[in-house]
Amino acid sequence: MKFRAPLAALAAILLAGCAPATDDVYRALIVDGQNNHRIWPTTTQYLKGYLEETGMFSVDIATTPPAGEPMDSFRPPFSEYDLVVSNYNGDPWGAEAMADFESFVAEGGGFVSVHAANNAFPEWTAYNEMIGIGGWGDRTERHGPYLRLRDGAFVPDHSPGIGGSHGERHEFPIDIRDTDHPITRGLPTRWMHANDELYDRLRGPAKNVRVLGSAYSTVESGGTGKHEPILMAIPYGQGRVFHTTLGHALVSQRCTGFIATFQRGAEWAVTGEVTQRVPEDFPTADQARGRPEPE
Ligand code: ZN
Numbered sequence: 001m002k003f004r005a006p007l008a009a010l011a012a013i014l015l016a017g018c019a020p021a022t023d024d025v026y027r028a029l030i031v032d033g034q035n036n037h038r039i040w041p042t043t044t045q046y047l048k049g050y051l052e053e054t055g056m057f058s059v060d061i062a063t064t065p066p067a068g069e070p071m072d073s074f075r076p077p078f079s080e081y082d083l084v085v086s087n088y089n090g091d092p093w094g095a096e097a098m099a100d101f102e103s104f105v106a107e108g109g110g111f112v113s114v115h116a117a118n119n120a121f122p123e124w125t126a127y128n129e130m131i132g133i134g135g136w137g138d139r140t141e142r143h144g145p146y147l148r149l150r151d152g153a154f155v156p157d158h159s160p161g162i163g164g165s166h167g168e169r170h171e172f173p174i175d176i177r178d179t180d181h182p183i184t185r186g187l188p189t190r191w192m193h194a195n196d197e198l199y200d201r202l203r204g205p206a207k208n209v210r211v212l213g214s215a216y217s218t219v220e221s222g223g224t225g226k227h228e229p230i231l232m233a234i235p236y237g238q239g240r241v242f243h244t245t246l247g248h249a250l251v252s253q254r255c256t257g258f259i260a261t262f263q264r265g266a267e268w269a270v271t272g273e274v275t276q277r278v279p280e281d282f283p284t285a286d287q288a289r290g291r292p293e294p295e
Pocket residue numbers: 037115116197247248249
């Protein structure tokens with residue numbers, strides 16, 4: 001952590017209601033280096049820009065060696081950061097880096113998992129507890145249940161089957177399922193998300209997952225005909241994890257709904273609170289809205 005406990009408490013007081021001074025920013029680390037999405041160097045820059053735009057974060061990037069190469073050299077100093085954002089989906093890290101990351105979150109670090117980061121590490125137990133549910137990597141019922149909407153709440157469903165799929169890309173509405181969480185408080189209860197993959201049938205340990213937002217996966221688009229968890233908040237030890245399944249393409253990550261929930265999720269993962277206002281250009285129930293391509 002950047003702040004020792006008394007300083008963190010002082011910072012929380014100073015931060016109340018206003019953006020922090022530039023030398024009081026939280027330290028964020030984006031991890032990348034391998035991904036089935038070849039645009040990962042660009043999405044890392046998008047995510048970096050969105051964090052910096054809040055005025056709350058300074059951002060470093062830790063890039064792994066390419067796929068198939070030894071991972072020993074990848075050992076970021078996680079404990080020097082307040083927040084880790086994963087834009088990584090690739091080879092397992094070395095045992096020391098994995099242990100460092102587990103300690104970082106367990107001891108109170110914030111973690112944000114973006115889109116295909118939830119495909120990574122199917123056999124890393126702690127990582128799957130952090131993200132709650134994930135997809136692909138030969139995930140099956142052996143990895144844990146689905147989360148399915150029953151009587152207004154997402155509950156474990158241990159039906160056998162694959163973990164992770166999606167239909168055709170399209171615009172789809174996000175339904176906020178929990179209006180009393182710092183990340184979602186004040187957001188429209190339904191908003192249209194830009195063209196993206198709607199991940200379905202994710203499964204995992206699914207412990208203590210608070211589903212903040214979901215989307216209905218239509219059979220017509222090649223989906224499940226079920227409501228799928230999209231935005232999630234998960235406690236892990238003393239740490240907090242925000243998990244967004246959104247963000248396949250650049251247009252998906254330029255959606256104002258993606259941006260605002262990512263920024264709010266990042267702040268919450270670090271502080272447990274959200275001080276940011278909902279942007280004026282947030283999407284409406286039937287109109288997706290996005291930002292222009294950065295220069
Ligand atoms: Zn994707």
